[in-house]
Amino acid sequence: MPSKTFMNLNDDKRNRITTVLLSVFSQDSLNEAKVSTIVKQAGISRGAFYKYFSDLNDAYQYIFRIAMQNIHRPFKFDRTLNTETIMTAIQEFVNQQRDGKYHDFIKLYYQKNQYLLPTQYEPDVSKLSPEQWSSSVLIHQTIKDCLLYPAAENKYLDLLKKSLNKLFKEDN
Structure with a gap:
């Protein structure tokens, strides 16, 4: 579950990070994905990533929930x-x-x-x-x-x- 800090980001920044997560996890498996790729593409620091998500699994589960909600809607x-x-x-x-x-x-x-x-x-x-x-x-x-x-x-x-x-x- 992303942190409250992440959920309180302005829409543009949160959407940019969400888009990058979808892109990265659509190309790389959870075992292959790297925080360094996400932070570089999203334009955030490594520290910010860990302020928003506890780890890559947490980030993956966040984008997975979004995908499932949108797919089933x-x-x-x-x-x-x-x-x-x-x-x-x-x-x-x-x-x-x-x-x-x-x-x-x-x-x-x-x-x-x-x-x-x-x-x-x-x-x-x-x-x-x-x-x-x-x-x-x-x-x-x-x-x-x-x-x-x-x-x-x-x-x-x-x-x-x-x-x-x-x-x-x-x-x-």
Whole structure:
């Protein structure tokens, strides 16, 4: 979590640092990224970096939270929808992410960073039916696979559609 000092920076400076963090962590894994690169590109001192963030993991988690909030903001998923409507929403979501500013960041997260970070939260699945939980897991894995292997996107989406149809016993 960034410090209050960071959150109280003027918008231009905070946005500049945030942009640099996204850029660096979209090119370099968490193990490869360097504070020296961030401070040079952001035009801040090394001391300022450590005043804003406790370490590189903290900076990464900050930009990760921003990315997740922005990625999920336009995606409205209603668990009562039918498979066809869900598939349309998933396709639109994958298209937006493939062409979005977080694509390289998320791809590198899946390729190298996801297991380097502590789990942020434990989702509350107590209110989900087995079908809802299963579909959620399948949807997230399909999105991940589509972003990592775009040449096979149609195959993944077709498998998801068939799986959801069977899961919800729909005809299609």
